[in-house]
Amino acid sequence: MSISSRSEQALLSHDENEVVKTTHHPAIMDMTPDDLRANRPRLRQMYEKERTLAWQKRREVRGKAEPRGGSFPGTAERSLSRKQVFAGALQRLNKEISRLDRLAARSATAAGAHRALALRKAGEAAKHPAPGKSARSGMKAKASTRGGTKVNPAKVGRVSQATKNAQAARDNRT
Structure with missing residues (x-):
């Protein structure tokens, strides 16, 4: 389930909120790919920190670990929500980076195709068509395009063996 912007603001500090705010729709469209890639490590670091805090809190609640450090930061109470x-x-950022990469690849492909078309049009066209086959030495036999019939090897001898079996059965009756 997505989290509203107002809820995000309530969960995050001012500095964290500024970083996350740039990943929402109007702001993310104005950023360059380099800016987007520069924000990714910082967001990943924040995510990993919250994941570690949530993991530690879960272990403390279950009684598997001692409390770590003197005290947790004030935001540690809602570490699972902050992690979300x-x-x-991060998902929005990665999606936008991949969208921009696909757009750049598509434009590069189109530019290459236009360049190839221009080179082809600029090249010299053939003056005469290729001569093809000629009738100088008379007619030649054409190779057959039909394939021979192929019998399944397991079926070879089936009919003659059936005849032998029938004859043996008749001989045994008398």
């Missing part, structure tokens, strides 16, 4: 916020921001 950062995960959503």
Whole structure:
């Protein structure tokens, strides 16, 4: 389930909110691919920190680990929700980066095709068509295009063996 922007603001500090805000729709379209790639490590670091805090809190609640450090930061209470916020921001960022990469690849392919077409049009056309086959030495036999019939090897001898079996059965009756 997605989290509203208002809920994100309530969960995050001001600095974190500024980073996450750039991954939402109007702001993400204005960013360059280099800016998007520069934000990715920071968002990933925030996500991993929240994942670690949530993991540690879960272990403490289950009684499998001692509390770590003197105290957790004030935002540690909602670490699972904060982790979801950062995960959503990372997804939006990665989706936009891959969209821009596909767009760049498509335009590069189109540019290459246009360049190839221009080179082909600029090239010299053949003055005469190829001569093809000629009738100088008379008619030649054409190779057959039909394939021979192929009998399944397992069926070879089936009819003659059936005749032998029938004859043997008749001989044994008398």
